[in-house]
Amino acid sequence: MRIGELSRRTGVSVPTIKYYVREGLLPAGRLTSPNQASYEEAHVRRLRLIRALLDVGGLSVAGLREVVAAVDDSERPLHGMLGAVADNVVPRYEGAGDEPGEALVAARAAVADLIDRRGWHTDSRGPAAEALAVALSALENVGHGGFVEVLDAYAEAAESVARTDLEYVARNVVREELVESVVVGIVLGDAMLGALRRLAHADASVKIFGEER
Amino acid sequence: MRIGELSRRTGVSVPTIKYYVREGLLPAGRLTSPNQASYEEAHVRRLRLIRALLDVGGLSVAGLREVVAAVDDSERPLHGMLGAVADNVVPRYEGAGDEPGEALVAARAAVADLIDRRGWHTDSRGPAAEALAVALSALENVGHGGFVEVLDAYAEAAESVARTDLEYVARNVVREELVESVVVGIVLGDAMLGALRRLAHADASVKIFGEER
Numbered sequence: 001m002r003i004g005e006l007s008r009r010t011g012v013s014v015p016t017i018k019y020y021v022r023e024g025l026l027p028a029g030r031l032t033s034p035n036q037a038s039y040e041e042a043h044v045r046r047l048r049l050i051r052a053l054l055d056v057g058g059l060s061v062a063g064l065r066e067v068v069a070a071v072d073d074s075e076r077p078l079h080g081m082l083g084a085v086a087d088n089v090v091p092r093y094e095g096a097g098d099e100p101g102e103a104l105v106a107a108r109a110a111v112a113d114l115i116d117r118r119g120w121h122t123d124s125r126g127p128a129a130e131a132l133a134v135a136l137s138a139l140e141n142v143g144h145g146g147f148v149e150v151l152d153a154y155a156e157a158a159e160s161v162a163r164t165d166l167e168y169v170a171r172n173v174v175r176e177e178l179v180e181s182v183v184v185g186i187v188l189g190d191a192m193l194g195a196l197r198r199l200a201h202a203d204a205s206v207k208i209f210g211e212e213r
Numbered sequence: 214m215r216i217g218e219l220s221r222r223t224g225v226s227v228p229t230i231k232y233y234v235r236e237g238l239l240p241a242g243r244l245t246s247p248n249q250a251s252y253e254e255a256h257v258r259r260l261r262l263i264r265a266l267l268d269v270g271g272l273s274v275a276g277l278r279e280v281v282a283a284v285d286d287s288e289r290p291l292h293g294m295l296g297a298v299a300d301n302v303v304p305r306y307e308g309a310g311d312e313p314g315e316a317l318v319a320a321r322a323a324v325a326d327l328i329d330r331r332g333w334h335t336d337s338r339g340p341a342a343e344a345l346a347v348a349l350s351a352l353e354n355v356g357h358g359g360f361v362e363v364l365d366a367y368a369e370a371a372e373s374v375a376r377t378d379l380e381y382v383a384r385n386v387v388r389e390e391l392v393e394s395v396v397v398g399i400v401l402g403d404a405m406l407g408a409l410r411r412l413a414h415a416d417a418s419v420k421i422f423g424e425e426r
Contacts, residue, residue, distance in 0.1 A: 011314070045355070052351040101224070120416040128411035135404040138265040142397050143258070146385055153377040154402075155409055157370035162413035164366040166421045172359055184355050186414070189367075190407045191348040196368055197406070198341035198399070200375035203333040208379045 003029065006039045010047040017047070023061060025050055025068050049180060053187055071180050103145075107136035110148055118155055165189060216242065219252045223260040230260065236274060238263055238281050262393060266400055284393050316358075320349035323361055331368055378402060 007014050020026040026046055029037030053059045053067065111133045112124045123129060139147045165185050173181045220227045233239040239259055242250030266272045266280065324346045325337045336342060352360045378398055386394045 048354045052355050055347075055351070115412065120412060121419040122412045122415035126415075128408050128415070132405060132408035132412070134268075135401050135408060138268070139397065139401050141261045142265050142393075143261075143390075144385075144394065144397060147381060147398075150377045150381055151405075154374060154405055155413070157374045158406060158409035158413045159417075161367060161370045162410055162417045164363045165410075165414065166417040168360060168363055170421055172357075177356075180355075181357065184352065184357060185360075186411070188348050188352050190403075190410070191351075192345060192364075192367055193371060193406060193410070194403045195341045195345035195348060196371035197375055197378075197403070199328065199333060199335045199345070200368070200371045201378065201399070202335035202339075202341070204372075204375045204379040206334040208383055 001039050003037065003039065006043055006047070009044055010051070012047050012051060020047070020050060023065065025061070025064060049184065052184060059187065067183055071183060101137070101141075103137035103140040104133060107133040107140065107148075110136060110151070114151055114155060117152075118159070161189070161193060214252050216250065216252065219256055219260070222257055223264070225260050225264060233260070233263060236278065238274075238277060262397065265397060272400065280396050284396060314350070314354075316350035316353040317346060320346040320353065320361075323349060323364070327364055327368060330365075331372070374402070374406065 001009075003014055003017060006012075007017060012020075017026065021028050026043060029039045029043065032038045049071075050064065050068075053064055054061075059067065108130075111129050115122055115124045115129070136148060136151075139145065169178070169181055169185065214222075216227055216230060219225075220230060225233075230239065234241050239256060242252045242256065245251045262284075263277065263281075266277055267274075272280065321343075324342050328335055328337045328342070349361060349364075352358060382391070382394055382398065
């Protein structure tokens with residue numbers, strides 16, 4: 001198909017499509033004449049992936065470039081591949097202060113304890129563990145260090161969602177689409193879970209604090 | 214305290230503190246001479262809140278300004294206040310296409326059904342419901358419309374986390390600090406839950422796909 005049809009089918013403007021090609025996020029079309037290129041279904045799919053990750057996932061173009069590289073690397077073995085993708089879409093938090101303060105040191109220990117307590121086969125020094133430690137230490141810095149008490153309730157919910165995700169993947173996803181699905185699932189799943197948590201907050205707030213209009 | 218001590222205690226540089234004052238995010242100090250201002254504990258607390266929301270929550274300065282205005286508005290009644298804060302910290306997603314396509318229309322109906330099915334006292338047309346619909350329609354657009362089947366498993370996990378959050382708030386938070394705590398809890402709780410989900414994914418991946426190193 002021509003670029004105009006690609007644009008129509010994906011809702012992405014022609015200049016934006018050209019920008020993604022220049023940025024290396026979308027493979028160039030096959031040249032059919034010096035001024036015209038032809039695009040395939042794979043381009044439609046990739047454009048929808050890019051838009052989903054940018055618009056809903058809130059990834060930056062730089063972050064997206066890393067993720068797309070992982071999706072395109074078909075050589076990577078399954079096990080390591082999933083980990084690499086997960087690492088790439090974890091935001092790299094900077095922490096609340098200029099140096100790793102006491103709160104962060106304590107939070108890292110709390111995270112290592114949690115992983116141990118739950119018997120998770122997971123890296124207690126990887127980016128996800130660090131992101132959790134940074135969030136916990138930020139809570140401590142704003143006076144809510146007590147929130148660490150509810151960590152297990154959160155972990156339980158996360159386990160249940162992760163099991164749901166992986167069962168969906170095992171049931172519905174063919175191997176060639178696995179990395180793409182994992183990326184989509186991590187980013188859009190976070191957006192879903194965040195939105196659902198807000199909806200459930202509104203409900204829990206009515207139930208606990210009552211209707212005080 | 215002077216601005217130098219405020220900087221030391223919060224890990225925020227003096228020029229950055231001045232920038233926050235200019236942006237209306239941090240109240241100015243009390244002038245003790247034409248060139249010197251004095252800062253209180255409230256400034257320390259506010260700076261830590263700002264850094265937590267920017268660094269861990271990933272809010273923009275504009276988003277932060279809205280949230281800080283809600284925190285400072287002590288006139289707002291409890292019930293509406295919680296809702297307003299929750300709405301302010303929901304990212305405003307743009308959707309994957311240029312117009313509300315079929316996928317988004319179907320996703321909105323699925324969200325309304327879900328809210329109805331679970332008996333949630335919550336606005337099925339508010340920003341959180343819309344954010345969920347946008348995420349679902351983005352999944353549909355990248356070929357994972359089937360993910361809607363697992364919506365209830367996600368909703369169950371979200372309910373459990375929301376109950377935990379509100380019980381923590383009811384137990385630990387005095388009324389004056391309620392809005393601040395809700396903001397922090399929404400933003401940092403999302404970061405925690407996202408990080409925990411990744412940790413649990415790594416574990417579930419080992420259990421379901423086995424060790425294939």
